[in-house]
Amino acid sequence: MKKYSLLLLMSACLSSAFGQADTTRHVPGKTDTTLHAPVKADTSMHISGKADTSLQATAKKDTIICTSIANNGKVWAAIYQQRAAEYKALCFQAYNMARLRVDMIWTHYHMKPYAIVTDLDETLLDNSPYNAKRALNNLDYDAETWKQWTAQAVCDTVPGAPSFLKYAASKGITIFYITNRAEDEREGTLKNLKLYGLPNADNAHLLLKKNTLSKEARRQDVLKTHIIILLCGDNLADFDALYDGTPSEENRMVTTQKLMTQFGSRYIIIPNPSYDDWEKALFNYQKLSNAEKDSIIKAKVKVAD
Numbered sequence: 001m002k003k004y005s006l007l008l009l010m011s012a013c014l015s016s017a018f019g020q021a022d023t024t025r026h027v028p029g030k031t032d033t034t035l036h037a038p039v040k041a042d043t044s045m046h047i048s049g050k051a052d053t054s055l056q057a058t059a060k061k062d063t064i065i066c067t068s069i070a071n072n073g074k075v076w077a078a079i080y081q082q083r084a085a086e087y088k089a090l091c092f093q094a095y096n097m098a099r100l101r102v103d104m105i106w107t108h109y110h111m112k113p114y115a116i117v118t119d120l121d122e123t124l125l126d127n128s129p130y131n132a133k134r135a136l137n138n139l140d141y142d143a144e145t146w147k148q149w150t151a152q153a154v155c156d157t158v159p160g161a162p163s164f165l166k167y168a169a170s171k172g173i174t175i176f177y178i179t180n181r182a183e184d185e186r187e188g189t190l191k192n193l194k195l196y197g198l199p200n201a202d203n204a205h206l207l208l209k210k211n212t213l214s215k216e217a218r219r220q221d222v223l224k225t226h227i228i229i230l231l232c233g234d235n236l237a238d239f240d241a242l243y244d245g246t247p248s249e250e251n252r253m254v255t256t257q258k259l260m261t262q263f264g265s266r267y268i269i270i271p272n273p274s275y276d277d278w279e280k281a282l283f284n285y286q287k288l289s290n291a292e293k294d295s296i297i298k299a300k301v302k303v304a305d
Contacts, residue, residue, distance in 0.1 A: 067136065067138045068293065068294050069293070069294040071134075071135040071140075071290065073297075074132070074275070075136055077131070078128040081273075081274070082128050082132075090271050091158055092159055092160045094160065094232075094268050094270055095159075097268060098164050099164055099167060099168075102167070102171060102230070106172070110227055112226050113172070115173065115174045115226035115229070116168050116176070116231075116232065117178050117231045118175065118231070118233070119178065119232060119233040119235065120177055121234075122270060124158055124161045124198075124232075125157065125192060130146065131275065141275065147182070147185060150181060150185045150189060153195065155192050166197075168199075169200070174200060175198070175200040176200070177200075177206045179208060179209070183209075207222075233267075234269065234271070236252065236255075236269075236278075237277055240259060240267075246280075248284075252277075282296065
């Protein structure tokens with residue numbers, strides 16, 4: 001009888017959020033299937049993407065974890081990133097456009113060498129297993145567990161990204177990796193990049209966070225020696241200093257309208273529904289509880305009559 005009641009409670013708990021999470025979370029290694037050079041699948045992801053048994057273990061203790069709306073949404077975002085062909089198609093679309101831009105530009109006369117600046121997380125490296133594990137346990141991002149994850153150097157790649165960067169490098173274009181990973185993540189980050197034989201995967205071209213989250217100073221450092229022809233990212237602050245700081249949702253929309261011609265031309269953006277500045281702006285850059293986040297989501301989401 002106790003076991004039957006527990007199952008009912010688990011069912012009610014999961015149905016209280018927006019959708020039910022698939023806790024199997026088997027993550028196949030992604031292979032870049034563009035018409036260009038294929039990228040080796042990271043088979044180690046089969047290990048890091050194992051089924052999360054925390055819910056079963058918790059159930060044995062008669063304690064049920066209910067994910068908040070916010071974290072349940074992150075589970076759905078993670079499984080979309082891992083399993084949806086549509087997500088791969090969007091990434092291929094972005095990097096195929098980037099390849100076209102390289103073909104149009106690289107033969108032009110230039111006084112300085114050309115460069116491409118790319119972000120790492122959710123632009124080149126896929127962290128969805130980490131995001132899913134935190135969300136399934138109703139936990140937010142945590143710097144300590146994040147660094148444990150990046151130290152493993154087992155991130156898979158975003159579809160289309162490695163073959164594009166290798167193609168650009170074959171044209172003599174230098175790749176700079178500008179990321180807000182911390183200095184103590186350097187070793188694991190370089191190891192992860194080298195796993196896929198990515199170009200310019202060395203200390204000189206990996207520009208980590210220093211004293212600020214803004215990437216503008218690092219972009220300016222690249223501009224001292226190179227002409228940046230493309231910037232690739234999943235967050236708008238990866239592209240322009242106008243997005244730095246804590247701009248409101250409305251200001252971010254206004255700036256995006258102002259820069260609309262740059263997207264697909266100089267700015268190549270990759271979809272990331274899991275996290276980043278769009279989420280921070282939604283919550284007005286405040287540190288909130290899950291209940292407070294859920295309240296804001298309910299107040300802001302458009303719901304049919």
